[in-house]
Amino acid sequence: MSKELLKGNIAIAEAAVRAGCEAYFGYPITPQTELLEHMSSRMLELGRVFLQSESEVAAINMVYGAASAGARAMTSSSSPGISLMQEGLSYIVGSEVPAVIVDVVRGGPGLGNIQPSQGDYNQLVKSAGHGDYHPIVLAPANIQEAIDLTVLAFDLADVYRTLVFVVADGTLGQMMEPAELPPMRALRPRPEWALTGKGERPQNIISSIYLSADLLEAFNQKLQAKLALIAQREVRYEAYQLEDAEYVVVAFGTVGRIAKTAVQNLRRQGIAVGLFRPITLWPFPEKQLSELADSGRIKAFLVTEMNAGQMLQDVRLAVGRDVPVHFYGRMGGVVPMPEEIETALAELVNGNGRLPKTILEGKNGHPTR
Amino acid sequence: MQTSIIISGFGGQGALFAGQLLAYAGMEHGYHVTWIPSYGPEMRGGTANCTVIISDEPIGAPLVNYPDIAVALNLPSFEKYQPLVKPGGLFVVNSSMVTAVAERQDIDVVYVPANEIAEQQGTVKMTNMATLGALLAKRPILSLEAVQETLRGHLPASKAKLLQANFRVLELGYAAATQPKVAQQSSI
Known part of the structure; x- marks a missing residue:
């Protein structure tokens, strides 16, 4: 493998493909549209799923569905699009399914503009959906790191069965820099918890609903213990x-x-x-x-x-x-x-x-x- | 040693591709490089520009306010970047589109009739290569031959028949920047 001159958005997309992303769902928004565009041809070429959804709300729920079925799934968007996904993000964490979301942040609030910004720090780190949790948030500073962290995002999502964000901005999305892509990985097998058809095994249930307060508190305690483990093991700087x-x-x-x-x-x-x-x-x-x-x-x-x-x-x-x-x-x-x-x-x-x-x-x- | 270059012009004049070519050539010759385009609404009907940095050390900021070199393919770019070129820097001006003369005395200014050079070799679409040739003559950050070799590898297949013409335009731009007449004009 040698270095190529790669545009950030395309490098992230291709890194996801090589990390074994099986299903991409998304809706175009500047400054990350090249990511979706690359996926639109590349995923079909590999016989994987690419679907341009009717909205970001649909995209995140498709990710939820595909991840529940055991596929490595992702979406990408920019700030207002991420805001639209809030409910789905929380359901993904509450159901403990892995998912990777790329946010190429733009200027806000509101429609704002398409220029680079870091105004989504709080949205991602503090309030990516309702309830008590934090997603893992990875912030690359160059194209090589964007590639490496995208691959890592899929692995961390799987290990902890949680939501992982890769956060960039228009600068990183649009710029070109020499970087090396990883080799193509084989698709990972469906996890044993996934909804793959019951057959002879015990029934798997993917849900974030716990109508009993005691059960929901017990789930939250388990979730907090998992987050504490992540906080202990996954700090990078x-x-x-x-x-x-x-x-x-x-x-x-x-x-x-x-x-x-x-x-x-x-x-x-x-x-x-x-x-x-x-x-x-x-x-x-x-x-x-x-x-x-x-x-x-x-x-x-x-x-x-x-x-x-x-x-x-x-x-x-x-x-x-x-x-x-x-x-x-x-x-x-x-x-x-x-x-x-x-x-x-x-x-x-x-x-x-x-x-x-x-x-x-x-x-x-x-x-x- | 780090060199920052801004190339700016109307959409379609090839500012972004000329910058990419420099970045590719820099990378292929072992330098650290970054290339970043303007991607805002200015692209629609206004000027498009890109910033290229070529360095022998890892690059921090990919953007600069004050470039070492600026290439103005049209009048709005000439007006925007004349005040911003670093003192001692280089300003390459497409004199086919810019009849004004730079007032700055503390920078090198080189005027290249880039549209005419490109048209004489077949198509005005090669304007960017004439200015790039002039840039390389004045600031040999890479050799003309190195950039030509890189172009061979990166010219889209649909334009392959124009490869030799592009080579000639690069050479004519290079020659235009080294002619005494041009040097006189830049000292006005």
Whole structure:
């Protein structure tokens, strides 16, 4: 295998195919439509299922059905489309069937625009459907990672029989970068819990309904135990130049790679900055950030996101009160440039851990594109 | 060493493909590369642009405000990117579509009659290759031959009969950028 120049959306689609996705259901929406388009030809070529549904509500329920029947199933969409899926997402978790959802986030609220955003952090991490749970949320920062995490998403979904999101944004979906696709895997056999026709075996039931409060509480306890196990085992993050860092920028996905450029530029000036990039947004690398804050070396954290500060809350919870946590964000589809993050970090260093008001208001003189 | 390039023009002028060609050629010669298009509503009837980064180190941000090199295939792109090219950078201008002259004194500006060059070789659709040739003459981030080899591998089958013509357009663009007349014009 060698590297190819791949567009994010298509790389994710082909990675899903090679991970053994047997059934894709979806409805087109920018900026992820190339993903669906690739599936529309590729799945049929392989004799697998591709279906363009009449809506996102239909798509997620088709995923629920196919997954219940034991197929590796997925859908993909962008922010408002994911909002439409909320009920189905919760049913999937409540029924303990595996499913993979790709969200290529766009600017919101409402129809918003089709430019890159990270405004779905809360929607995915905190409120992907009703009830007490978190889905696993994987946030790649480059095309190779998008491929690898898509494959991992199917495996984690199977292992824990739960919902796994791969979250990207328009930048990652639309850009091309050299990356290597994995070899084609054989389709996995139908799991023994799946609805495959009773035959001689005991009956399998896939449902999220427990009319008795006692039974539903027992199910919830089991679900919480499973989530605790995931939180313990599946945390992933990138630590970049943190060994001697005094200032740490915390950023995920596209902003994570942009912040890395800012860190590199400041390092060249001899400033001790580093990058902490959560790869799993849930489970959040809370313990690792907390330990970093407790090291006594860090003077301040700068959280930077393409939203009003959603992951910021999780960073604050992890860091506690001893080290200041600042925020620099852009919204509405504006992608921050490295210079902006660099300026905010440099100001933080000059202010000995404090940010001037102009930076907090985004008035640092950089044009938007 | 990292070079950032923005190529911009009307939809159909080949800005996105010229950028992809650079990215492919960079990748095939062992560099880290990224390519990212504009994909917003501006594509419909307005200008389309892409940003290419070629680097010998892993690439962080795939977007830049201030490119090392900008290629303007039309007037709106000329107006948009003239102020943004980094000091000391290169600005390649399609003089068939842009009669204005750049005011900046702190950048290299090269004017290429790209439409005429392309038309003389068969079709105006090769405009992008004339400007790309000029870019390579002024900033040899990759050799002309390397880009030609890459083009051989990536020109869609439907355009295969135009391969040699594309090679000639690349060479003529390259030559246009190295002629003394052009150098004079850029120093106005």
